Amino acid sequence: DAGVTQSPTHLIKTRGQHVTLRCSPISGHKSVSWYQQVLGQGPQFIFQYYEKEERGRGNFPDRFSARQFPNYSSELNVNALLLGDSALYLCASSFVRGRYNEQFFGPGTRLTVL
Amino acid sequence: KQEVTQIPAALSVPEGENLVLNCSFTDSAIYNLQWFRQDPGKGLTSLLLIQSSQREQTSGRLNASLDKSSGRSTLYIAASQPGDSATYLCAVLNAGNNRKLIWGLGTSLAVNP
Numbered sequence: 001d002a003g004v005t006q007s008p009t010h011l012i013k014t015r016g017q018h019v020t021l022r023c024s025p026i027s028g029h030k031s032v033s034w035y036q037q038v039l040g041q042g043p044q045f046i047f048q049y050y051e052k053e054e055r056g057r058g059n060f061p062d063r064f065s066a067r068q069f070p071n072y073s074s075e076l077n078v079n080a081l082l083l084g085d086s087a088l089y090l091c092a093s094s095f096v097r098g099r100y101n102e103q104f105f106g107p108g109t110r111l112t113v114l
Numbered sequence: 115k116q117e118v119t120q121i122p123a124a125l126s127v128p129e130g131e132n133l134v135l136n137c138s139f140t141d142s143a144i145y146n147l148q149w150f151r152q153d154p155g156k157g158l159t160s161l162l163l164i165q166s167s168q169r170e171q172t173s174g175r176l177n178a179s180l181d182k183s184s185g186r187s188t189l190y191i192a193a194s195q196p197g198d199s200a201t202y203l204c205a206v207l208n209a210g211n212n213r214k215l216i217w218g219l220g221t222s223l224a225v226n227p
Contacts, residue, residue, distance in 0.1 A: 033214065042118075042203060042217030043158075056214050090157060092215075101145055101213055107157040 002026070004093050004106035012112045013081050021076040021109045025093030031055075032074040033103065034066055035090040043090055049074055050096065078111075086113045116141045116208055120218035127194055128226050135189040135221045137204035142182050145207045149178050149189050152201045152220070161202075162189070166209075194225045 005024045013019050025032050031050040035043035048056035049068035063079045072093075078085055088110050092103040117140045127133055137147070146165050150158040162171045162178040164187065170179040177190040191198060201222045205215040 031213075035215070040219075042205075042219050043215070044217075045214035048214060058214065088155075088157075096213075101207055102160065102163045103148065103207075103215060104160060105150075105158040110155070 004091055004104055006089075006091050006106040006109050008109060009107065010110045010112075012114065014114050015081055015083060017081050017113075018077065018079050019081060019111060021078075021089050021091075021111070022073065023076070023091030023093075023106060024073045025091075026095075026104055029093035029095045029104075030072050031094045031096050031101075032068055032072065033092045033094070034074070034076045035092065036060075037088040037090060037108075039087070046076065081113045083113050086111060116144075116206060116216045118204060118206055118216050118218040120202075120204060120221050122221060123219065124222040124224075126224040126226065129194060129196060131194050131225075132190070132192050133194055133223075135191070135202050135204075135223070137187040137189070137218055139185045139187075139206050139216070141208070142185055143209040144182065145209050145213070147178075147180055147187050147204060147206045148215070149176075149187075150203045150205065152203060154201075158203070191223075194223075196225050196227050198225050199223055 033048040034046040037043040045058040047066040052068045068074045088108045091106045094103045149161045164180040175192040201220040203220040205217045
């Protein structure tokens with residue numbers, strides 16, 4: 001089975017532009033979470049979606065938005081890019097069953113804002 | 115507010131040594147704790163997951179323990195190899211509806227031949 005896939009792998013944008021990052025979860029997983037990892041730091045939670053509904057949001061500005069599609073894939077959108085948005089964006093999918101919730105990560109999208 | 119701390123921040127050992135990485139968390143209301151490996155510029159590879167009701171998990175040369183009451187976990191790596199060089203991150207999954215992972219900053223491990 002394919003793992004979590006993300007596209008694109010690398011992206012270079014300029015300040016003020018908009019970006020869309022994509023994630024496909026492991027087959028059968030209905031939950032997708034997004035994390036931002038700045039160089040040298042641990043990942044920071046951005047969003048969680050489960051069954052196409054937003055279930056959690058981290059401390060990120062409204063420039064960040066996301067959605068989940070009927071096939072459980074997800075998009076993360078960032079508007080009005082700032083230099084500080086440069087980071088590795090990680091997507092995780094999980095199969096939630098009661099208290100069992102192991103998260104599997106994709107390879108990430110490296111975003112550079114110039 | 116959950117906070118996760120990893121000690122040490124960096125570790126350099128000769129090949130063959132057994133080593134222990136430490137992770138502590140402030141709120142014991144967790145569903146699980148995961149240890150991840152991250153190679154430079156790469157994504158995250160899940161190594162071990164310990165449910166809140168479990169005490170330890172083992173995979174090959176790796177053994178992770180969990181003491182939820184004291185807010186501590188350790189990752190034990192036996193007979194370290196140069197290929198083990200990476201950053202090791204621990205993350206806890208908070209109980210409740212907002213099931214987000216809370217992360218430590220990681221331990222950067224270098225295993226020297």
